[in-house]
Amino acid sequence: MASQTSWVPLDKNGDFSIHNLPFGIFSEGGSQPRAASRIGDFVIDLKALAGDEQAKQQLSSLRDLEEVFGQTSLNAFAERGRAVHRAVRGDLQRILSQSTDVPAILKDNESLKQKVLIPVEKVKMHLPMQIGDYTDFYAGYHHAYKVGVLFRGPDNALQPNYTHLPVGYHGRSSSIVVSGTPIRRPRGQILPNPAANPKEPITVACRRLDFELELGCFICKPNEMGESIDINKAEEYIFGFVLLNDWSARDIQAWEYVPLGPFNGKNFGSTISPWVVVADALEPFRAQPLPNDTPVQDYLKESQKESVFDIQLEVGLTSE
Structure with a gap:
């Protein structure tokens, strides 16, 4: 992916760069929760952006999404499918890029900036989706082995089915x-x-x-x-x-x-x-998975060789 920079400064940890642009649900000062993205230390009010006439004219992905972005969960937006998610994210990258070809939409538009870019310390974040169902999977070998040791000891840490199918519970x-x-x-x-x-x-x-x-x-x-x-x-x-x-x-x-x-x-x-x-x-961040010595059933064989993500996650613990 070509490197891009944004005219919006990065946040302290650099988690919310122009290459990320995640989606969430926020409210501000008791307002109705609604959809947002994030760049640097600013929440992007997607309902306000999709409701701007100039933005709608020049950013085709936003033309029928003002009502969708006004809802209190991302479910309706998620249902639009990956082509829509990709198009919205692409248009956000377009207007937030340092070298944007449409600076009048947001970069040089001070009045819309005030409505759309909200400092993150002024907002409250909410559960992003209405969750109708939830399944937890035993996916990582080392994680599964260590938990198995807790309950059954090292000799029986993993059950025989573990390397054959996705083990989960409701x-x-x-x-x-x-x-x-x-x-x-x-x-x-x-x-x-x-x-x-x-x-x-x-x-x-x-x-x-x-x-x-x-x-x-x-x-x-x-x-x-x-x-x-x-x-x-x-x-x-x-x-x-x-x-x-x-x-x-x-x-x-x-x-x-x-x-x-x-x-x-x-x-x-x-x-x-x-x-x-x-x-x-x-x-x-696509990568090939670690080798599995156990052949899996045909219905679980993927044609995509790089079927996992090589991403680094971190835990911080603050005791009393």
């Missing part, structure tokens, strides 16, 4: 909240002495609260019930990605997860970042 969509939302330590049954016989649980607040840095994916297209999706067409169904913090009450989980899997130990809270990074923004 999560609680109603307890997914935006980053920064306080998560209450859950209460439940734990086994204070796993070696004792008989097993006598007690009901207390979780003592082994854990979190996992994960990547969340939003799906933007439905499929008919009973109809499968070709793995080589699956990417067409992806709107974008968020960081996901999967909170886990490990002691509650250890007592309840056999035989039906995690429930209270996992469903009390999952937090996601407010910004959805669209799939196109991650294209430059």
